[in-house]
Amino acid sequence: MATPLEKARKDPNSMKAKILKVARRMFGEYGYHGTTTRMIAREVGIDISTLYYHWGEKTDLYESVILDINNDLRKKLVEVEKVIHGRPLARRLGIAIDMVTDYLFECPEISNLVLFQYFRKTREEPNLDFHVPDFISDIARSMDLCKTRESIPTSASMRVLAMMNSIHNFISGEEFFREMLKLKREEYIDHVKETLEFMLIPAFNSRKAGLK
Amino acid sequence: MATPLEKARKDPNSMKAKILKVARRMFGEYGYHGTTTRMIAREVGIDISTLYYHWGEKTDLYESVILDINNDLRKKLVEVEKVIHGRPLARRLGIAIDMVTDYLFECPEISNLVLFQYFRKTREEPNLDFHVPDFISDIARSMDLCKTRESIPTSASMRVLAMMNSIHNFISGEEFFREMLKLKREEYIDHVKETLEFMLIPAFNSRKAGLK
DNA sequence: ATGTGTTTCCATCATTTGATGGAATTATAT
DNA sequence: ATATAATTCCATCAAATGATGGAAACACAT
Numbered sequence: 065m066a067t068p069l070e071k072a073r074k075d076p077n078s079m080k081a082k083i084l085k086v087a088r089r090m091f092g093e094y095g096y097h098g099t100t101t102r103m104i105a106r107e108v109g110i111d112i113s114t115l116y117y118h119w120g121e122k123t124d125l126y127e128s129v130i131l132d133i134n135n136d137l138r139k140k141l142v143e144v145e146k147v148i149h150g151r152p153l154a155r156r157l158g159i160a161i162d163m164v165t166d167y168l169f170e171c172p173e174i175s176n177l178v179l180f181q182y183f184r185k186t187r188e189e190p191n192l193d194f195h196v197p198d199f200i201s202d203i204a205r206s207m208d209l210c211k212t213r214e215s216i217p218t219s220a221s222m223r224v225l226a227m228m229n230s231i232h233n234f235i236s237g238e239e240f241f242r243e244m245l246k247l248k249r250e251e252y253i254d255h256v257k258e259t260l261e262f263m264l265i266p267a268f269n270s271r272k273a274g275l276k
Numbered sequence: 277m278a279t280p281l282e283k284a285r286k287d288p289n290s291m292k293a294k295i296l297k298v299a300r301r302m303f304g305e306y307g308y309h310g311t312t313t314r315m316i317a318r319e320v321g322i323d324i325s326t327l328y329y330h331w332g333e334k335t336d337l338y339e340s341v342i343l344d345i346n347n348d349l350r351k352k353l354v355e356v357e358k359v360i361h362g363r364p365l366a367r368r369l370g371i372a373i374d375m376v377t378d379y380l381f382e383c384p385e386i387s388n389l390v391l392f393q394y395f396r397k398t399r400e401e402p403n404l405d406f407h408v409p410d411f412i413s414d415i416a417r418s419m420d421l422c423k424t425r426e427s428i429p430t431s432a433s434m435r436v437l438a439m440m441n442s443i444h445n446f447i448s449g450e451e452f453f454r455e456m457l458k459l460k461r462e463e464y465i466d467h468v469k470e471t472l473e474f475m476l477i478p479a480f481n482s483r484k485a486g487l488k
Numbered sequence: 489a490t491g492t493g494t495t496t497c498c499a500t501c502a503t504t505t506g507a508t509g510g511a512a513t514t515a516t517a518t
Numbered sequence: 519a520t521a522t523a524a525t526t527c528c529a530t531c532a533a534a535t536g537a538t539g540g541a542a543a544c545a546c547a548t
Contacts, residue, residue, distance in 0.1 A: 312504080312505060312506085313505075313506065313507085314504085314505075314506090324505095324506090324507085325507085325508075325509095328506085328507065328508075333506085333507080334505095334506065334507090
């Protein structure tokens with residue numbers, strides 16, 4: 065009960081917490097190999113060895129970052145679930161898209177790192193043991209894709225992944241897509257929500273039953 | 277008319293072509309910073325300076341890789357368009373999903389690199405001038421999202437991006453998702469197609485009209 | 489004030505990495 | 519066979535990078 069990550073969570077003003085916050089952003093923006101420990105230290109305004117003093121190896125810091133963003137995302141999803149509970153499906157989806165999108169646009173490094181986790185290998189494998197996001201089952205249940213949390217059909221997991229990734233894509237790709245479509249930030253966010261509703265609501269709404 | 281890329285395309289057995297092929301795979305797997313010129317050279321079985329002899333700087337090679345995969349993808353989409361032309365929309369989508377998915381599972385580095393292009397920054401910016409994929413307008417027209425190729429509504433572009441990214445996600449994330457869901461390759465591919473149909477067909481089929 | 493433990497920085501190392509010059513090798517034309 | 523050009527590899531460099539030891543600075547209790 066005294067890992068650097070727990071200490072950082074306990075005191076948000078501590079140096080550990082400051083470093084973690086910057087590391088999240090940098091790793092999210094440039095990826096694991098694209099980020100150097102010196103870049104992080106410079107951004108925090110400390111010497112590189114202070115960083116090593118608090119966090120040890122680069123892989124340890126990266127691992128903590130991943131654990132941290134997964135934790136944040138899980139907490140947010142629980143919060144969303146509380147809000148949408150009991151409403152009709154299409155409405156649930158609409159609200160969930162709205163809340164999750166707003167949240168991720170505030171913390172884009174979460175989307176960056178989640179996608180990075182899925183898509184990219186690292187040379188020296190700081191491979192955090194394939195942490196299957198347990199909240200996938202919660203989302204599946206919340207979207208009427210299955211009854212219990214225990215046995216989720218593969219199709220349901222796939223659909224949840226597709227849904228979550230659609231959102232992450234637009235967050236992570238903001239810079240690229242906005243430049244491409246010549247949109248202001250607010251316009252872009254609105255278009256993202258509209259597009260997600262266009263894709264997700266008909267899909268989940270039209271065939272509540274037909275699961276393999 | 278004598279760039280290394282053109283030479284490589286002309287003679288697929290040339291050393292330039294061999295290097296390009298390996299570079300595609302490596303950059304796709306490990307990203308720009310995650311791939312070293314030595315890794316590529318070792319994989320090809322040549323000395324590192326032979327690689328520099330043929331391709332010059334690392335950024336030049338990377339740029340050629342990006343141009344190459346964009347070109348391949350565009351060619352494939354033209355081919356798909358020829359096959360689906362004239363059929364009803366839902367059928368067009370079904371066939372397109374099938375063909376494009378099969379193709380990308382054969383060349384997963386295309387999906388890797390496309391997503392990498394969208395999502396990740398590189399430190400020293402080998403930023404190929406924000407090449408807006410021109411085939412987006414073709415797809416939009418092919419999906420009944422607009423009439424002409426010239427003026428595509430932003431919503432249409434967004435929907436095409438969402439669609440393409442959904443496919444790329446499952447290709448790039450194969451290793452991670454398959455491990456997570458404990459699926460064999462064939463099972464996974466089938467689930468991917470089913471999920472894409474689940475998401476895309478109702479969306480594009482149900483509201484041919486309602487575009488902002 | 490003094491002592492103890494914590495935090496921060498300076499200096500430095502060993503590797504890795506992008507990159508190049510030049511010798512050696514191979515292909516090609518005459 | 520010989521000259522010329524193209525190709526490949528060996529040796530090496532400079533810069534960047536992950537990492538650490540140890541001295542200095544700081545906090546704080548007694």
